[in-house]
Amino acid sequence: MPVTPESIAPPDSAALRACMSRFATGVTVVTFAGDDGPRGATMNSFTSVSTDPPLVLISLARRARSHDQLIDRPFCVNVLGAEQEPLAMQFAGRPGSAEPRWTPGARVPRLANPLAWVECDPWRSYDGGDHTLLLGLVTGLGHRDGDALTYAWSRFGTAAEAADGIEHLI
Numbered sequence: 436m437p438v439t440p441e442s443i444a445p446p447d448s449a450a451l452r453a454c455m456s457r458f459a460t461g462v463t464v465v466t467f468a469g470d471d472g473p474r475g476a477t478m479n480s481f482t483s484v485s486t487d488p489p490l491v492l493i494s495l496a497r498r499a500r501s502h503d504q505l506i507d508r509p510f511c512v513n514v515l516g517a518e519q520e521p522l523a524m525q526f527a528g529r530p531g532s533a534e535p536r537w538t539p540g541a542r543v544p545r546l547a548n549p550l551a552w553v554e555c556d557p558w559r560s561y562d563g564g565d566h567t568l569l570l571g572l573v574t575g576l577g578h579r580d581g582d583a584l585t586y587a588w589s590r591f592g593t594a595a596e597a598a599d600g601i602e603h604l605i
């Protein structure tokens with residue numbers, strides 16, 4: 436397909452957001468030991484990167500209050516289940532949306548009963564414009580059954596648990 440001037444013009448941020456809002460993701464809360472106790476921030480920029488070594492990626496806004504504490508600390512990516520939307524709001528700057536509960540005895544602060552969790556040590560970080568890209572080396576993980584919380588069109592939704600996936604193709 437030819438590259439047209441229209442397709443290479445730098446997008447304004449509203450156009451970029453409109454495009455990206457059509458990309459459906461899961462929803463996570465990234466938790467870590469903050470200076471004053473356990474902290475978390477809602478993030479949908481989570482993706483798996485590598486199995487050898489096992490690496491995952493999150494993209495953290497430089498303006499986030501978590502930024503300077505999180506960039507060189509162990510963290511846990513808590514993948515949220517369908518019923519955990521209030522936690523997503525709680526950790527997206529809407530305190531009072533949910534009463535967070537934590538897993539006792541975890542090496543890295545972790546929410547109670549996430550749909551899945553991936554615990555990481557900091558591995559590398561990279562400049563990502565107004566974000567910092569954090570690669571984490573996976574040190575622990577777990578999961579349970581249940582429907583997933585999703586985010587698309589700037590709205591939360593759900594994805595039903597399915598028995599017959601296409602994991603053999605990926």
Ligand SMILES: Cc1cc2nc3c(=O)[nH]c(=O)nc-3n(C[C@H](O)[C@H](O)[C@H](O)COP(=O)(O)O)c2cc1C
Nearest residue numbers: 476477478479480494495496499500501526527528
């Ligand atoms: C669905 C959703 C996804 C988000 N994804 C990210 C993300 O990937 N990276 C990020 O830095 N902020 C993301 N945010 C915004 C943060 O959750 C929000 O700025 C939060 O207040 C950060 O907390 P802090 O300022 O205490 O660090 C997202 C918010 C929502 C609702």
